[in-house]
Amino acid sequence: MKKKDYLRLVLIFAIFFLALGGWLLHLRIHPIAKDAENYIPLVAGFISVLVIPFLFIFRSTISFAYLLNGMTVIIGTITMTHFTIENPPQEWTLQTIFLGTLLADVILLWGKFAVGKALYDLDAVINRPDAERNRGRFFRFPNMGFWFVHLVTLTIVYMIGSYFWK
DSSP states (O other): OOHHHHHHHHHHHHHHHHHHHHHHHHHHHSOTTTOGGGHHHHHHHHIIIIIHHHHHHSGGGHHHHHHHHHHHHHHHHHHHHHHHHHSOOSSOOHHHHHHSSSHHHHHHHHHHHHHHHHHHHHHHHHHOTTSOOOOSOTTSTTSHHHHHHHHHHHHHHHHHHHHHOO
8 A cells, every 4th residue: 555545544534533423422412312303413424424434535526525524514513603602601711612612522523624625635736746736716616715605604594594493
């Protein structure tokens, strides 16, 4: 096995285990038998644990895996932040922000995003090692502005939906 293939495999396992850890936490916190809404974390976790790492294996599906991984991270960030706002700690201190909210879970999600970005960028580095870094429009896929725009837009849509459909 070549070094590049080994590194890719390690990153795929990293994204798998990050997703698996998050999914198992979700299954413990949101038991399916309690509420029908708990199927959403079940399905999102299934996609994150099995589908996304599988898509990262094949070169032809890396872009789709990166896109799907980023969207699951954004949706998870928005919903967990909303849950924290709806169920705030008794008092806001530095300790309760770090240990009494879902900030740690959101940080794990963005770690998963970083591993997905590394896998996506690794493919370009392997195939064109001497090429310059892609430059172009900041808000186009796969640039980071694309993710920023989607995070802001989906947050606004979620807030509007949450306001009108309470």
